[in-house]
Amino acid sequence: MDRKKTRFGIQAVALLIQNANFRGFLTGRIYEGASKSVCVPGLNCYSCPGAIGACPLGSLQSHLASMKFKFPYYIVGFLIFFGAVLGRAVCGFLCPFGFFQDLLYKIPFYKKNRFKIDKFLRYLKYAVLAVLVLLLPITCNLIPFFCKYVCPSGTIAGIWLAAADSNIRSVLGPLFSWKLILLLIFIVLGLIIRRPFCKYICPLGAIYGFFNKVSLYRMTVDRDKCVNCGACARACQMNVDPAKNPNSMECIRCGECIDACPHKALHMGFAAGSKKTAVVAEANENGDQKV
Template sequence: MLVQLAFTALTNGYAAGFAKGSIYKGPGKFICLPGLNCYSCPGALGSCPIGSLQAVIGSRSYRFSFYIAGFLLLFGALFGRLVCGWLCPFGLVQDLLYKIPFVKKLRRLPGDRWLKYLKYVILAGFVIVLPLTVLDIVGQGQPWFCKYICPSGTLFAGIPLIASNPPLRAALGWLFTWKAAILAALLLLSLLVYRPFCRYLCPLGAIYGLFNPAALYRFRIDKEKCTGCGACQKACKLDIPIHQTPNSPECIRCGDCRRACPHGAICTANRRAARPFGKTRT
C-alpha cells in the first residue's frame, strides 16, 4: 500500500491545481500514466490511457495512435495487471475502504461468474465502438466511458473542480448526478467486497488482464511443492484458485497468495519458488 500511496502522490502532485481549482496543462499531460489517472484531476501530471485512447478514436483526424497502443502493449507485456494492484489511484481508494470493518465481507458478488465479463463489454462498447460510431454534427466522437461511467474521474476530477469553482456548481445536471450515483454505489460496495470496480467494470484492467498469462511478470506453480491445500485461494481477496490458474486475467498481483503459501510453491516466471517461511536449505 505504501507503493500505491507514493505513486498516487507522485502522479497527482500538482498542488496548485487543487488550490486554484484548475487543471495542469503542462508538457506532462502528453505522457500517459499506467493507471486510471484522470486528465481533468487538478493534481494530475499525466493522462489516463483509457481517456487518451477514446480521444484518438473519437477524433475526426485520427483513429489510431501508435503511442497509446504501444504504451498499453508495453505495460501489459511487462507487468499485466500488476499495474492494477500497485499503481492505480482508484485501486488504492478501494483497498482503503475494504479495510474498514463491516458487518460481513463477501468473497464475491452474486453472479460473479458473469459479472466479471462486464468490463470487456464496457471496453468494447464504451471505449471503442461508441466513440467510433456515434458522432456529432462535425464528425467527432465522445469519450463515452469517461463521460458516462468512470468513477475515478468523478472522484479525483469532478468533485474537486466543482468544490473549488462555484460557477460549475450552478451548471450541474443529470449527468453529474448519474456519475455521482455510480461512484457512491462503488464506494459502498468496496466496504463489502474487495475491489468491485476492478473486478467488474474497469476497461483498463480488462486490457492488462489479457496479458497476465504472457507478461514478463507472471506467476508459476512449483508442482513438486504444491499440495493443493487451497491456502492461496483463501488468502486471495479476489477468490482466485491460484494453484489452478496462477495467471488468471482477474489477478492483480498483490502477492497475498505467495505470502500465504505454506510450501513456497508460488513464484514468478524464470525464478525459483521461495522456501517455506521458517525453513532453511539443508
C-alpha cells in the same frame, strides 16, 4: 518490510507521483505541463487537479472519437508496453483508483467476496471495453462514452474541481448527479466486495488482463512444494485459484496468496521461480495436472 506494507507504500507513492500537481487541489486548476502528453499506467483522470499525466483510457476514447479517424499508435503502444512488462500488476500496484478501493475495503464492514453471479459479472468489463471504450466512440463521434457515463475517477476529479471553483459548481447538472450516484454505488460495493470496479467494470483491467500470461512480471508455482491445500485460493480476494492458474486474467498480483501459502510454493516477480518451476507452472496452465 512485509509484502502488504511494501505494496501499500508503492501504491501511495504511485498515487502521489501521478497526482503531483498538489497546488491544483487548492486552486481547482488542472496541470498544463508537457508531461500530460505521456500516458500514465492506471486509471487517473487527466482532469483531476493533481494529474500530471494523461489517462490512457480517456486519451484512447478521445482519439477514437475525433472527427478524422487515425489509429491511436501512441496510446496503444503505451497500453501494450505497460501490459507486457507488468500485466495487471498495474492494477495491484500503480492504479490510483485501485488503491482507493483497497483503502475502502480496509474499513470494517460486512464483507462478501464470493457469490453466485461473480463469474458472470467478470465478463461485464470486456463488454464495457468493447462497447463504451471502442465501439461507441468510433461510431458516435466526439463522445467518450466510458468517461462520460461511467468513469468514477473523473467523478472524483469533478468533485475536487467543483469544491475549488464556484463557476464549475454553478453548471453541475443531471450528468454529474448520475456520475455521483454511480460513484456512491461503487463506494458502498467497495466496502463489501474487494475491488468491485476492477473486477466487473474496469476496461483498463480488462486490457491488462490479456497480458497476464505473457507479461515479464508473473507468478509461478513450484509443483514440488505445492500440496494443493487450497490455502492460496481461499486467501485470494479476486477469486482466483493461483495453484491452478497463477497467471489468471483476474489476478492483480497483490501477493496475498504467496503470504497464505504454508509451503512457499508460489513465487512472483520479473524472474519468478526457477526455470523448472516456471516450466511446470506453464504446463499446468495449459491444462496438465502433473508434469
